Amino acid sequence: MEPAGHNPSVTPADNSAVRSVTDDDAAGIAAGARRVRVHHLQRAKERGERITMLTAYDAPTAAILDAAGIDTLLVGDSVGNTMLGHATTLPVTLDDMVRAGRAVASAAQHAFVVVDLPFGSYEAGPEQALASAVRIMKETGASAVKLEGGRRSAEQIRAITQAGIPVVGHLGYTPQSENALGGPRVQGRGDDAAEELSQDALAVQEAGAVAVVLEMVPRAVAARITEFLVIPTIGIGAGPEVDGQVLVWTDMAGMTDWSPRFARRYAELGRALQQAAADFAAEVRDGSFPTEEHTFDQ
Ligand SMILES: Nc1nc(=O)c2c([nH]1)NC[C@@H]1CN(c3ccc(C(=O)N[C@@H](CCC(=O)O)C(=O)O)cc3)CN21
Ligand SMILES: CC(C)C(=O)C(=O)O
Numbered sequence: 382m383e384p385a386g387h388n389p390s391v392t393p394a395d396n397s398a399v400r401s402v403t404d405d406d407a408a409g410i411a412a413g414a415r416r417v418r419v420h421h422l423q424r425a426k427e428r429g430e431r432i433t434m435l436t437a438y439d440a441p442t443a444a445i446l447d448a449a450g451i452d453t454l455l456v457g458d459s460v461g462n463t464m465l466g467h468a469t470t471l472p473v474t475l476d477d478m479v480r481a482g483r484a485v486a487s488a489a490q491h492a493f494v495v496v497d498l499p500f501g502s503y504e505a506g507p508e509q510a511l512a513s514a515v516r517i518m519k520e521t522g523a524s525a526v527k528l529e530g531g532r533r534s535a536e537q538i539r540a541i542t543q544a545g546i547p548v549v550g551h552l553g554y555t556p557q558s559e560n561a562l563g564g565p566r567v568q569g570r571g572d573d574a575a576e577e578l579s580q581d582a583l584a585v586q587e588a589g590a591v592a593v594v595l596e597m598v599p600r601a602v603a604a605r606i607t608e609f610l611v612i613p614t615i616g617i618g619a620g621p622e623v624d625g626q627v628l629v630w631t632d633m634a635g636m637t638d639w640s641p642r643f644a645r646r647y648a649e650l651g652r653a654l655q656q657a658a659a660d661f662a663a664e665v666r667d668g669s670f671p672t673e674e675h676t677f678d679q
């Protein structure tokens with residue numbers, strides 16, 4: 382605490398751009414609530430209020446996205462290709478997800494935090510899935526886990542749900558199965574494939590999932606699933622007739638040169654960061670940084 386009227390010569394960094402969302406200024410599906418919870422997701426669908434979700438992998442980014450009023454933060458296994466230098470999500474480990482999940486959950490004041498179960502941490506069966514989900518919940522402070530697959534993952538979803546852990550499903554293009562699916566392609570095209578996808582969506586809901594991500598699905602198929610499911614759908618490359626939208630934050634913010642067709646780039650952060658680094662280097666080389674204000678005497 383500063384004494385009244387004290388004017389410190391050294392002021393702390395200005396963090397006013399990253400302030401927490403309060404009861405007064407929170408936008409989104411849980412405005413007025415301190416924390417987004419499962420019932421807010423369900424209520425949003427019933428009221429026709431769209432749910433917002435972005436990925437996050439670290440504390441400072443999570444704090445910024447949370448302060449922007451994003452309803453739900455997904456600690457995606459896309460951390461593998463976006464942050465850890467892997468080509469795909471397949472090498473990502475439960476340890477990787479725990480570290481990222483803890484960082485995001487510790488920084489998010491308002492958002493509902495969901496952590497992906499990585500490839501290899503749930504496929505063996507409900508016991509393995511429950512053990513992985515329990516570890517995520519114990520060690521991160523997240524509110525839910527997400528796993529890929531419909532009927533093939535229903536017993537896993539049921540076991541985790543029955544232990545009191547909310548589960549988000551993930552259908553359509555499921556990146557952990559990219560080798561079986563033949564790469565990133567739209568899923569559920571054609572009557573038979575659309576019917577299979579619908580059966581998977583019903584199975585995920587029936588197993589107890591609180592929401593389901595639909596990735597790279599034709600808009601009409603996503604719209605129909607959204608209509609017949611009671612739980613909210615969150616689309617990525619699934620068109621506008623879903624209950625919410627999710628994007629990988631680095632795609633949304635234009636951090637990299639390439640982004641998927643289904644993403645819109647709301648900034649060009651990669652370009653801005655490169656320019657900042659180039660400006661720093663130029664000023665070091667010409668001696669214009671540091672100056673007196675960055676320097677300590679005696
Ligand atoms: N940065 C990033 N964004 C994502 O959306 C994302 C990840 N990483 N990693 C995990 C999964 C993988 N996803 C992917 C990966 C590749 C494409 C892709 O190459 N799409 C091409 C072709 C799509 C088509 O068939 O038309 C594209 O041009 O968008 C799409 C989604 C979605 N997820
Ligand atoms: C693309 C989203 C839905 C995801 O699963 C991830 O980022 O890992």
Ligand SMILES: [Mg+2]
Nearest residue numbers: 457458459497
């Ligand atoms: Mg994922």
